[in-house]
Amino acid sequence: MQNPFFIKKNNVKINEILTNLNLSKQKKNYVIKDIKDLDSANINDITFFHSIKYLDSLKKTKCKLLITNKKFALFIPKKINVIYVQNILLSVSKITALFYPEALSDNFDSGVRDPNKKKYPGIKFGKNVLLGKNVRIGKKCSIGHNTIIEKNVKIGENCNIGSNVIIKNTIIGKNTNILDGAILGKKGFGFFPEKLKNIRYPHVGMVIVGNNVEIGCNNTIDRGSLTNTIIGDGTFLDNQVHIAHNVKIGKNCIITGQVGFAGSSTIGDRVMIGGQSGISGHITIGDNVQIGGGSGVIKNISSNSKVMGYPAKNIRNFLKENKLND
Amino acid sequence: MQNPFFIKKNNVKINEILTNLNLSKQKKNYVIKDIKDLDSANINDITFFHSIKYLDSLKKTKCKLLITNKKFALFIPKKINVIYVQNILLSVSKITALFYPEALSDNFDSGVRDPNKKKYPGIKFGKNVLLGKNVRIGKKCSIGHNTIIEKNVKIGENCNIGSNVIIKNTIIGKNTNILDGAILGKKGFGFFPEKLKNIRYPHVGMVIVGNNVEIGCNNTIDRGSLTNTIIGDGTFLDNQVHIAHNVKIGKNCIITGQVGFAGSSTIGDRVMIGGQSGISGHITIGDNVQIGGGSGVIKNISSNSKVMGYPAKNIRNFLKENKLND
Amino acid sequence: MQNPFFIKKNNVKINEILTNLNLSKQKKNYVIKDIKDLDSANINDITFFHSIKYLDSLKKTKCKLLITNKKFALFIPKKINVIYVQNILLSVSKITALFYPEALSDNFDSGVRDPNKKKYPGIKFGKNVLLGKNVRIGKKCSIGHNTIIEKNVKIGENCNIGSNVIIKNTIIGKNTNILDGAILGKKGFGFFPEKLKNIRYPHVGMVIVGNNVEIGCNNTIDRGSLTNTIIGDGTFLDNQVHIAHNVKIGKNCIITGQVGFAGSSTIGDRVMIGGQSGISGHITIGDNVQIGGGSGVIKNISSNSKVMGYPAKNIRNFLKENKLND
Numbered sequence: 013m014q015n016p017f018f019i020k021k022n023n024v025k026i027n028e029i030l031t032n033l034n035l036s037k038q039k040k041n042y043v044i045k046d047i048k049d050l051d052s053a054n055i056n057d058i059t060f061f062h063s064i065k066y067l068d069s070l071k072k073t074k075c076k077l078l079i080t081n082k083k084f085a086l087f088i089p090k091k092i093n094v095i096y097v098q099n100i101l102l103s104v105s106k107i108t109a110l111f112y113p114e115a116l117s118d119n120f121d122s123g124v125r126d127p128n129k130k131k132y133p134g135i136k137f138g139k140n141v142l143l144g145k146n147v148r149i150g151k152k153c154s155i156g157h158n159t160i161i162e163k164n165v166k167i168g169e170n171c172n173i174g175s176n177v178i179i180k181n182t183i184i185g186k187n188t189n190i191l192d193g194a195i196l197g198k199k200g201f202g203f204f205p206e207k208l209k210n211i212r213y214p215h216v217g218m219v220i221v222g223n224n225v226e227i228g229c230n231n232t233i234d235r236g237s238l239t240n241t242i243i244g245d246g247t248f249l250d251n252q253v254h255i256a257h258n259v260k261i262g263k264n265c266i267i268t269g270q271v272g273f274a275g276s277s278t279i280g281d282r283v284m285i286g287g288q289s290g291i292s293g294h295i296t297i298g299d300n301v302q303i304g305g306g307s308g309v310i311k312n313i314s315s316n317s318k319v320m321g322y323p324a325k326n327i328r329n330f331l332k333e334n335k336l337n338d
Numbered sequence: 339m340q341n342p343f344f345i346k347k348n349n350v351k352i353n354e355i356l357t358n359l360n361l362s363k364q365k366k367n368y369v370i371k372d373i374k375d376l377d378s379a380n381i382n383d384i385t386f387f388h389s390i391k392y393l394d395s396l397k398k399t400k401c402k403l404l405i406t407n408k409k410f411a412l413f414i415p416k417k418i419n420v421i422y423v424q425n426i427l428l429s430v431s432k433i434t435a436l437f438y439p440e441a442l443s444d445n446f447d448s449g450v451r452d453p454n455k456k457k458y459p460g461i462k463f464g465k466n467v468l469l470g471k472n473v474r475i476g477k478k479c480s481i482g483h484n485t486i487i488e489k490n491v492k493i494g495e496n497c498n499i500g501s502n503v504i505i506k507n508t509i510i511g512k513n514t515n516i517l518d519g520a521i522l523g524k525k526g527f528g529f530f531p532e533k534l535k536n537i538r539y540p541h542v543g544m545v546i547v548g549n550n551v552e553i554g555c556n557n558t559i560d561r562g563s564l565t566n567t568i569i570g571d572g573t574f575l576d577n578q579v580h581i582a583h584n585v586k587i588g589k590n591c592i593i594t595g596q597v598g599f600a601g602s603s604t605i606g607d608r609v610m611i612g613g614q615s616g617i618s619g620h621i622t623i624g625d626n627v628q629i630g631g632g633s634g635v636i637k638n639i640s641s642n643s644k645v646m647g648y649p650a651k652n653i654r655n656f657l658k659e660n661k662l663n664d
Numbered sequence: 665m666q667n668p669f670f671i672k673k674n675n676v677k678i679n680e681i682l683t684n685l686n687l688s689k690q691k692k693n694y695v696i697k698d699i700k701d702l703d704s705a706n707i708n709d710i711t712f713f714h715s716i717k718y719l720d721s722l723k724k725t726k727c728k729l730l731i732t733n734k735k736f737a738l739f740i741p742k743k744i745n746v747i748y749v750q751n752i753l754l755s756v757s758k759i760t761a762l763f764y765p766e767a768l769s770d771n772f773d774s775g776v777r778d779p780n781k782k783k784y785p786g787i788k789f790g791k792n793v794l795l796g797k798n799v800r801i802g803k804k805c806s807i808g809h810n811t812i813i814e815k816n817v818k819i820g821e822n823c824n825i826g827s828n829v830i831i832k833n834t835i836i837g838k839n840t841n842i843l844d845g846a847i848l849g850k851k852g853f854g855f856f857p858e859k860l861k862n863i864r865y866p867h868v869g870m871v872i873v874g875n876n877v878e879i880g881c882n883n884t885i886d887r888g889s890l891t892n893t894i895i896g897d898g899t900f901l902d903n904q905v906h907i908a909h910n911v912k913i914g915k916n917c918i919i920t921g922q923v924g925f926a927g928s929s930t931i932g933d934r935v936m937i938g939g940q941s942g943i944s945g946h947i948t949i950g951d952n953v954q955i956g957g958g959s960g961v962i963k964n965i966s967s968n969s970k971v972m973g974y975p976a977k978n979i980r981n982f983l984k985e986n987k988l989n990d
Contacts, residue, residue: 118841120790120808120827138446139468142791142809156446157468157486160809160827175446175486175504178827178844187535189444192504192521193556195844195881201902205918205934209839209876210900224535229521229558230845232881232903232921248536250527251558252580252598254904254921254939266531269558269580270598270616272904272922274939274957282531287580287600288616288634290922290940290958305600306616306634306648308940308958310988322648322958322974323986334649336636464772465794482772483794483812501772501812501830513861515770518830518847519882550861555847555884574862576853577884578906578924592857595884595906596924596942608857613906613926614942614960631926632942632960632974648974660975662962 016146016164017181018112018216020046026077029058032110033103035095047107049239050075058107061088062100065294079103101213102204108214108238115214118199121162121180127155138175150186162197168223181235185223185245193230196221200234200241200257200275213237215257222246222263228253244281262299280315289324304330342472342490343507344438344542346372352403355384358436359429361421373433375565376401384433387414388426391620405429427539428530434540434564441540444525447488447506453481464501476512488523494549507561511549511571519556522547526560526567526583526601539563541583548572548589554579570607585617588625606641615650630656668798668816669833670764670868672698678729681710684762685755687747699759701891702727710759713740714752717946731755753865754856760866760890767866770851773814773832779807790827802838814849820875833887837875837897845882848873852886852893852909852927865889867909874898874915880905896933914951932967941976956982 024044027037045056050066053059053075060079061070067087079095080088088094097103109116124142127135135149138157147161150169155161157175165179168186173179177190181197190196202213217236221227222245229251235241236258243249244263254272261267262281271285274293283297286305291297297313304320304327313319321330330336350370353363371382376392379385379401386405387396393413403419407426414420423429435442450468453461461475464483473487476495481487483501491505494512499505503516507523516522528539543562547553548571555577561567562584569575570589580598587593588607597611600619609623612631617623623639630646630653639645647656656662676696679689697708702718705711705727712731713722719739731747732740740746749755761768776794779787787801790809799813802821807813809827817831820838825831829842833849842848854865869888873879874897885907887893893907896915901907906924913919914933923937926945935949938957943949949965956972956979965971973982982988 119788119806119824120844122788122790122806124791124809136445136448138448139450140466140792140810154445154448157450158466158484158810158828172445176484176502176828191524192446193519193558193845193882195903198843198881198903201880201900201920203900205916210878210898210916226536228527229524230519230556230882230904232845234903246536248527248529250580250582251521251524251560252556252578252904254902256902256921264531264536268527268600269582270596270922272939274920287598287618288614288940292939292957305618305636310957323988325986334651336649462771462774464774465776466792480771480774483776484792484810498771502810502828517850518772519845519884552862554853555850556845556882572862574853574855576906576908577847577850577886578882578904590857590862594853594926595908596922613924613944614940631944631962660977662975 015216015218016166016183017218018115020111020216021113024110028110029107030095032106033095033097035097044077047104047111047238048075052239060100060104062104063294079107099204102211104238105204105211105213108216112214112216115216116212118215121160123163124160144180156192165197174229181217182219182221184221185225187223188221188225188227190221190227191229191231191251194227194233195231196227196233197235198232200237202237202257202275217241217258219243225249228269231255250287256293268305286320302327341542341544342492342509343544344441346437347439350436354436355433356421358432359421359423361423370403373430373437373564374401378565386426386430388430389620405433425530428537430564431530431537431539434542438540438542441542442538444541447486449489450486470506482518491523500555507543508545508547510547511551513549514547514551514553516547516553517555517557517577520553520559521557522553522559523561524558526563528563528583528601543567543584545569551575554595557581576613582619594631612646628653667868667870668818669870670767672763672868673765676762680762681759682747684758685747685749687749696729699756699763699890700727704891712752712756714756715946731759751856754863756890757856757863757865760868764866764868767868768864770867773812775815776812796832808844817849826881833869834871834873836873837877839875840873840877840879842873842879843881843883843903846879846885847883848879848885849887850884852889854889854909854927869893869910871895877901880921883907902939908945920957938972954979 027041050069050073058077059075121144124144136154142160144163148166152170155173159177162180167184172189174192178195197219199215204211215237217240219241221243224246226248231253233255234257242260246264249267250269252270256275258276259273261279265283268287270288273291279297280299283301285303289307292310298315300316302318307324308322309324318327320327353367376395376399384403385401447470462480466484468486470489474492478496481499485503488506493510498515500518504521523545525541530537541563543566545567547569550572552574557579559581560583568586572590575593576595578596582601584602585599587605591609594613596614599617605623606625609627611629615633618636624641626642628644633650634648635650644653646653679693702721702725710729711727773796776796788806794812796815800818804822807825811829814832819836824841826844830847849871851867856863867889869892871893873895876898878900880903883905886909888910894912898916901919902921904922908927910928911925913931917935920939922940925943931949932951935953937955941959944962950967952968954970959976960974961976970979972979
């Protein structure tokens with residue numbers, strides 16, 4: 013999918029990247045198309061490897077140019093050209109800023125206007141709605157009072173957007189409800205801590221919300237950094253849920269109130285998560301998993317498991333240890 | 339109390355219900371007045387029994403017609419006529435939709451307008467306030483900027499409503515404060531998971547907020563399904579509290595920041611709950627209970643107890659096990 | 665720093681205070697300048713001592729007049745004049761109300777207006793922005809749609825304030841971002857539970873936000889009661905963070921999503937706190953502390969520690985006890 017939200021510079025060459033990283037230029041200077049993660053990078057892109065958690069993706073990547081640290085040298089397939097750096101993510105951040113020079117700014121869209129009713133026939137608008145340029149809204153949608161939809165957002169047909177909602181950098185399917193006060197598409201909480209001033213990480217990903225989804229009141233769903241944040245078809249989120257950047261939630265999941273997801277985790281289909289549970293970053297939860305309320309999930313959970321506790325464990329053990337199974 | 343928010347169809351007959359559930363009609367076709375839970379159902383209503391947690395209510399109900407599953411057959415008093423179904427709550431949901439055909443839609447109130455100052459003398463309105471039809475606001479109230487009060491809401495005298503607040507399907511007592519960004523009266527997170535599309539459960543209940551209450555910033559308080567969500571007199575809620583549908587909180591409780599309540603629990607009077615605690619669904623907490631911060635309460639707590647932990651246990655045991663009592 | 669938000673009565677005399685507390689007047693009636701906590705009170709102020717946690721502050725205070733209970737009599741240095749009362753905090757609350765008669769009301773600022781563009785040259789305003797009287801905004805700032813900035817707020821240069829933000833009783837440094845839906849400066853959740861009606865505690869403190877800070881979406885940051893709530897330079901807060909009154913967070917801290925702070929705790933510099941962790945009230949966390957996600961911190965943590973768990977303990981012990989270190 014072409015990213016409609018961030019303008020990519022198309023003439024970034026390898027030597028521009030090397031210079032930016034304070035490395036020596038190479039003889040043959042050629043164009044790099046984009047920077048992407050291992051899974052989505054193509055043959056003309058540049059990618060990166062920063063954790064052995066992504067060894068599988070490394071083996072499968074189509075990409076031929078990769079940034080990493082020397083400590084990972086032995087893992088890199090021989091067919092891939094490698095640029096070794098000290099701090100992988102900081103380097104990725106700098107290169108991303110080369111490709112997407114405007115992605116660091118996350119200010120409000122000052123180009124929003126009152127809806128032009130002629131342009132949106134049949135859409136039911138509340139009071140004080142603000143729409144950015146090139147917003148597409150499907151048939152039979154309703155958009156509540158004071159809601160702000162920034163530029164380039166696309167909403168499928170038959171969606172109901174509540175009041176006081178803010179949507180940016182997001183693509184929404186059909187028959188989906190976004191409830192009051194939800195905020196979608198803000199940049200993720202990604203940056204590099206520095207003594208004087210934290211260095212913000214560019215977030216050029218989107219939020220992609222499927223069909224028949226419900227997003228609860230006061231939810232915060234951040235957009236991805238190099239990949240997208242995804243909420244699958246038929247998934248329902250209760251109130252005050254927080255979803256950090258790059259999280260991918262499958263289909264028909266049920267996520268109850270105040271659940272939080274740290275960044276870059278992947279959740280399968282038909283997963284049920286009880287209230288106030290927290291899901292750590294960079295982990296994988298399989299299909300049909302049931303997670304009891306209040307759990308803290310800090311490692312991968314295989315499909316069809318039932319877990320509970322902090323840290324989350326097999327629910328039978330949790331109940332047994334707490335003498336709750338009698 | 340007559341529900342001012344949802345229009346009830348008054349001519350629902352028993353055979354219409356049976357047909358809707360794919361059951362055979364009976365000879366004598368008569369009018370059913372309403373669908374209610376065991377506690378509030380009257381002699382001409384229909385009710386349901388779906389968990390042995392409600393055995394006490396089953397014994398006391400005035401209702402003569404009940405939906406349940408065959409596995410509960412032995413519990414049902416002989417004087418009650420029973421309709422046996424496979425999925426009790428799904429059947430209840432279908433019947434509720436028969437009585438309240440408009441309750442499934444939870445879209446914003448498009449009939450809101452700027453306040454007519456003549457109609458509301460002495461009320462202090464902020465900028466951009468939107469009021470629905472038939473909103474009643476008591477003397478000496480103030481309503482903050484950008485706040486939306488949808489149709490039929492009733493607010494007692496001397497209440498202060500903050501800015502960016504959304505109130506629907508709610509009745510508020512006097513001397514009560516609703517702070518900035520709170521959302522009251524949205525439908526609960528109740529539905530039946532289905533492969534293709536979750537079936538939403540109608541929520542025909544209200545939120546009833548007592549006198550001298552404080553509702554904190556960015557709180558989300560959902561309305562009830564067949565019964566009401568209730569916040570008792572003198573109860574104070576801190577910021578970012580989430581209260582799911584049908585929860586009933588007693589008088590003079592103190593609920594600190596980020597506490598969450600799953601649906602249908604009952605909390606006594608003078609209960610104190612520390613920050614980030616979670617209260618499971620369908621449980622009962624007595625009077626004068628103190629719950630330490632961060633607790634996860636997953637079973638009933640008797641009056642005058644002090645508990646802490648996840649799962650919550652007697653606070654002495656919690657402190658002892660964690661060597662904190664020295 | 666002179667508090668710009670609350671008008672102090674300057675002629676409060678000792679006998680007015682004694683009368684207000686139902687105590688006998690003394691012969692020599694003299695003017696008291698202000699009421700402050702032990703750390704910030706000066707020689708002509710009145711202060712209070714209500715917990716042995718503040719013994720260090722008691723020894724160092726410059727103040728010569730103090731409210732306490734007889735049970736603390738032995739701790740009070742001889743050079744300090746003491747007023748003994750039954751309920752210390754309730755008495756402090758009454759005296760605060762004498763000095764700051766308007767501080768109990770926390771209603772919205774009805775004096776806000778559309779921004780006068782001539783008064784704020786070079787500032788980028790969204791739609792429907794509302795500004796109170798005497799708001800100062802630095803150069804190159806942007807203020808998002810529907811945002812409300814109440815009277816006397818001061819914002820340094822180069823700050824980006826998002827949409828739907830509410831700011832009151834707050835002073836913000838430069839280069840700081842406040843993201844969508846955040847609410848800063850509301851009074852804290854401080855009051856005295858009473859049978860008929862809780863007695864609200866006056867909050868005459870501010871929120872002071874440093875330079876290069878980021879405050880996440882839907883955060884709630886309450887102002888202080890007698891002291892201030894402080895967010896130090898370079899500290900970043902993720903979404904849905906709740907910070908109660910009087911909390912003081914140091915520099916360059918990283919606070920991830922849904923973390924909550926109960927009142928009056930002090931956090932050092934470069935502290936990292938994982939998602940959904942809770943920090944109890946009146947505790948001290950040193951510098952460079954790392955707190956794992958989901959933790960519940962209920963006692964002081966010394967500098968350079970790594971902790972996790974509920975209650976939080978040394979992270980090695982947490983991992984060992986949960987067999988996660990293999």
